[in-house]
Amino acid sequence: MPAVSKGDGMRGLAVFISDIRNCKSKEAEIKRINKELANIRSKFKGDKALDGYSKKKYVCKLLFIFLLGHDIDFGHMEAVNLLSSNKYTEKQIGYLFISVLVNSNSELIRLINNAIKNDLSSRNPTFMCLALHCIANVGSREMAEAFAGEIPRILVAGDTMDSVKQSAALCLLRLYKTCPDLVLMGEWTSRVVHLLNDQHMGVVTAAISLITCLSQKNPDEFKTCVSLAVSRLSRIVSSASTDLQDYTYYFVPAPWLSCKLLRLLQCYPPPEDGAVKGRLVECLETILNKAQEPPKSKKVQHSNAKNAILFEAIALIIHYDSEPNLLVRACNQLGQFLQHRETNLRYLALESMCTLASSEFSHEAVKTHIETVINALKTERDVSVRQRAADLLYAMCDRSNAKQIVAEMLSYLETADYSIREEMVLKVAILAEKYAVDYSWYVDTILNLIRIAGDYVSEEVWYRVIQIVINRDDVQGYAAKTVFEALQAPACHENMVKVGGYILGEFGNLIAGDPRSSPLVQFNLLHSKFHLCSVPTRALLLSAYIKFINLFPETKSTIQEVLRCDSQIRNSDVELQQRAVEYLKLSSIASTDVLATVLEEMPPFPERESSILAKLKKKKGPGAVSVELEDGKREGGELNGGGERGDTPAMSASNASTPSPSADLLGLRPAPAVGSAPPSVGSLLVDVFSEGPAAATAGVNDDGFLSSAPPPAVSEEPAPPLPEAEDLLNKFVCKNNGVLFENQLLQIGIKSEYRQNLGRMYLFFGNKTSVQFVSFSTAVSCPGELPTQLNLQTKTVEPLIEGGAQVQQVVNIECLTDFIDAPLLNIKFRYGGALQNITLKLPVTINKFFQPTEMLSQEFFQRWKQLSQPQQEAQKIFKSGHGIDTEVVKAKLLGLGTALLENVDPNPENFVCAGVIQTKGQQVGCLLRLEPNAQAQMYRLTLRSSKDTVSKRICDLLAEQF
């Protein structure tokens, strides 16, 4: 019989727990529990009124049973009764039961609210704390309605006990999160900020959580917290290790509070006030210095607490991204951790360095650690650490080290954990393409990728290698040779067969001169894989065969024989059968000329828009799918009938199945089962690039978004853009990633990348609540004349977002010509029945399509003079919004996308930049000059470009940034 704490020892409870522990099997446990539940139920129902002690005992038992994973459907009433007991122990158990078991059962909540109200007015601090804890734990709307007015008063009242203040702060935070509409800002707000000055550290700790949350939502109103937080931090950082007494943890003064202060500061940009900023920089330096001092204790708790602060300080330095000196020191510090014997530190250092790699100030410093990171990838025993190492390699990759990093990642892939292979494959594919100077290297890399991790190579990856080979004729011969060699391996992955079939079908002729890869050898090699492949791959191979007939007339009889055999022409799969029949017919009746036209080499990935896609755009709803199918069939028919259309059939077929120019160049979407695609003759591409029915829903038209099954909520008109939409847009002019929008329910994050006139934007919709969003839908639309200037493509998102979950949506962007307006993003969903309807501006601005141009001084001014017509220039003179900081300005100008030209302007204070806006129709060269006047805190910004609208737009956009 184990001992029980003295005093209120509940013997019955102890016996019960011991019984459970002694149960030999799950069945025995369930039996014992059911017996106990029956016992408690009968006690609760019994005529005899239970005394407080018994109630408490039974509620404890129920709690215990609940923790074992059994649902409890009674006892709530008894728990509520305990709330009104004036015995602390009973009251406490009642509150405990409720905070663990009650969600928002309305009837009970009213009773609970009553008890809470009594306790709040009891002036007994222990009771008040219990009541506040309960609100903080349950936090339902009814509670907010009842107490949202009361709690701020308790929080800031002069005579409130410290412990009650702490509970009240977190309680208010809960209510603010559940019902922001009920928590009204007021006179108390400024007093809350001053809690940062409270002499009691516990109060400060609690208040920071509240202030952090409030200032994220109302940054301006809480701006004063920055200087208060800095001075608090500075006092802690400079205190001796024993000054803070009970708040010192293993010789580290107030580690948790320090972390929270540093986290609060990350809600704001660097302090504008020079003195505050100086003090903060001093703090950060002290924290970095302390890391180098000998430890005050050998205990791991000491170093952990110290490092917790250090990592948070580094996070702040990265967040500011404006102090090159601190960034480099942070990087060196993390570099030391990379070799530390504590796995936790290595993990965190890798993670933190990953964000550091994206700062221009520290990118080079991060790169110096490449060998250590590669070593970590190879030798770390923990997969999560290896994963971080792979992430960091990806982040630090640039043109100078791409080959090394890609090679290391490839060799790691051979032994990589299954859980991270797919991601690794994508990363390798992206890096290989992004930094490919020499495309044969790219082809080798991707084929290696398929060889090593074929199962994890998604369709996008192999689509992409084919697109690149098709569009670059200097690599076609090499690709054909390499893929031919790869196919000779006795066992090769089906994805390799797909790439092989496609490439040999197009470019087999380039290697046919070599007797070792003569047409027949190529054909036999491909056909030897045929029987091992799945239906979609076989269908692709059949198309490759018909292409062979055109490329190599000498293979015609062999291939016809293959097509004619029963296993093809009578194949039970309708898709394969149809192809065999049609290809056989085509090869026997069409003249060489017709054949050559139909089976012509694929055109480069398309320069013009598909006619069918355009048609699709006018269509709405699910009908669009059938349109595409019919159209595909008809073209096939016409083709057989002689093909009298203006287009060559192969062209129209290929365009029909090609989603859009932007999608092509940045990678394709996965094709759904090919079986559903129309087998039009000669449309080799249907195999590979068909989007099938998905394509029908992928188009965007002027009215918004095509959805195959519009959820009911979508019938409402999209809301007009939010008033702050323009400001949100401005935030993204000089950056591509970040949080676009956030409210109580929803957070929208953005990641985007641009190349030439194409872009891809990832939108992340995060459900911040614990309740699912239903009928979730998004629509991207182009107002005004934007549809003729920008081409946007996106897919529908899942209509459901679980609480706490995030969904992603990809928007493909093509810039046709320069533009001013931003596309609109409308989001609709239902949250707890209420329709939410939000419209934002998508941060797609013309400067995203900048290609930086480096030039020397002479050249710059020569061009500057050439653009001297008045309409080519746009100029603005404006006051600096944030003070003039050279590094910040530089970062912004680089973020704009232009090249920052050093030593060009005779006045070293001035900034000059050059870049070319890439649109589909034309390229617009832009020159920029920014002249700061530190004394007057003013800027003069001058833009010159060959197009007046571009000069003006960029001038307008950029003027908002300083």
Add this chain to the structure above:
Amino acid sequence: MIKFFLMVNKQGQTRLSKYYENVDISKRAALEADVVKGCLSRRKDECSFVEYKDYKLVYRQYAALYIVVGITDTENELSIYELVHNFIEVLDKYFSRVVIYPSPIQSELDIMFNLDKVHIILDEMILNGHVVETNKNRILAPLLVLDKMVES
């Protein structure tokens, strides 16, 4: 933000669970099983932070007892790791005074038989998913009041 706080024994049985975000009871068991599986199978030399869905798990082992905390990415991993230790030290401080035991507090029995008290301690330290108090004496103050009342 801290999303949940679990105490689990080596057999994977939950001994204490506290959620700071509404998780359906039916889903809790599955989540706990998942989380426990993720942490218990790890070796000593692996790091104490595990990514799990949208959370990060921070876990620490004390003899037969595991403490697993689910946090979001706005939380500092090391500070949570030490928060767990601070919590254990508070339990130690409390129980070694009250309970006459040969084994240290890490024994899960303490927690099972004193679930209510462990909850009080936890509520003093973490409220609504945020750290509110780290000073051991202040954390234990309400509990001592309670004990005094019972004695008198």
